[in-house]
Amino acid sequence: MREKQVFAMNGFLAIFFILALLGGGAASFLVSESLVFPIIAVVVSALIASGIGMVQPNQAKVVIFFGNYLGTIRKSGLFFTVPLTIHSKVSLRVENFNSEKLKVNDIEGNPIEIAAVVVYKVIDSAKAKFDVEHYHKFIQIQSETAIRHVATKYAYDNFDDTDKITLRGNPDEISEELKRELEDRLQIAGIDVIETRLTHLAYATEIAHAMLQRQQAKAVLAARKEIVEGAVQMAKASINQLEADGAFELDDERKANMVNNLLVAIVSDRSAQPVINTGSLY
Template sequence: MSTTTSHPSEPDGPADGPADGPARPARLIQNEATTEIPVHLLFRDDPDPAPVPLKPAVVGRRHGTGEQPRLRRPAAPKRQVPQVDPDLAERPARVLPGAVGVLAGACGAVGCVATSWWAGVLPPLAGEALRLPVYAGTGLGLAQWAAYAGAGALGLFGLGGLARGRTGRAWVLDLFGRYRGTVRRSGLLWVNPLLLRRRVDVRLRHWRSEPVPAADGSGVALRVVVLVVWRVRDTARATLGVEDHEAYLRECVEAGLTRVPVEMPGGPRGAGDAAGEALTRLVAADAAPVGLEVFSVQPVRVEYAPEVAAAMHRCRIAALDAQHRASVLTSVVDSVEDTVTRLTVRGLVELDDYERKALVKDLTVAFCAGRGETAP
């Protein structure tokens, strides 16, 4: 690109070309620095340029504009909810009606009696009571002992598995540490006696806590007693997912109180309900993975911590005293103003500025003294 310089006085017009070719107008663009660029160089018919690979734009500070770079705030880390074994979930256990266990126990007892009669060791009185024919017996041999063992095992297995299911109670069954199901049925049942049974209360329950440390919106230490309404929803996770689900629930409530500010009674309207709703959401989210369903967490008593109770009591007494003094002073000023206005309006006295100030002073002292004497 060529650059030429021309004087501002020269008009823009066609320039003389070479003698052997056609004349081409040299139209120029002139800027403030008297630098001119031929226009035909800006609009040349060049072939399409090769594509330029684009790079990711980097947003930075633009010099000379005063604009500050836009900084992206790091995303707040999501609150992690505790998780337990995803394969651990409540499922019904295989149980039989209680009549099966009773029948098996009766069969075992009958087998023991029949084996004793067969071996000839049945007492005569028992034989007469059962109306069995007299039989000398073959004695206790290997066959008799095997029959004894089979009948006794059947009777023990049948009677040992009998259990009574109650409404609102459940059994969590496991065999050698492996979860085998949950029994929520009521009535007489037969459960495999080899399974370990753990009783779980699945009724709707409430728990009133002891005073738990907390804080209000200003960071003042408090002691809060909360009432929690909850129940066990998944017995497998509540029993096998944690060591003690009741202790876990207490810890969740204490952790929630450290994150939710609680206001003293008499604070802003709706502050107590908002704190209860926030506590319920937090505790329910923490307790859900272990099979607990939390319906409500409400503060029922809020008081200052012992280390700040005395200081807050003094502050409240001082505030009440200041409020009382302000009300008394307002009443005295109104009374003095009304008295002076009536005396002057009715023409009972004529006062100049000095006398008016003296009268106001005397009336104020008198009214304050009278209020002090009549005050309880």
């Protein structure tokens, strides 16, 4: 099916013509007391009235004549088209669909919860009306199917410090891919996908605590790595400065002890306890 225009004219002219017919029929009855012309006037007026309708802004009326699609009227206002036709309304306004929280497995098999919002509008009223059964329900099912499909192609998060795309780390890329997939799926229904965005993304409750511990451990390891690297640089700089000043000489054993003490004091997550060596009492 393809949307096409149908014959339509100003509906107020049709109403004026109906009033003129009815007025002429009434006048004819009063003059001649004959019912022929009044009956014809009433029948013709009823036929004309069956072709009158109204279109709201951002709305379309699909015109059906005894099961045949004649065309679509998009111009808002009162109109007159082919009599004895059915005028089916199709909204052209921008609409939102908020999916439910879907529980799926990412590419690594971790159960996650995901949801998205889809912003769309009808651009072909004929496809939306005739090519699918209840296009709102069609959008809902296809959107949830696309969300599940995209979610299973990527990992929730990246623990390997690589540049691969993840659901949490690349929301814009995931939204764009979801939009492209929905456009392919909803094209048959004459739907234009304007935007898609993830509205909810989290690990499933049964593994959320374990994954949180994993993230915390990764953060602790990264922090410890930076602390150790800084401590090594500080110890190296301290020994070099002492040797450069020439205050005293350090052999290899004393250097090792100093480096050990400095690393313990800097790397430890607790305050260092100073120990004063006063020498032997005896």
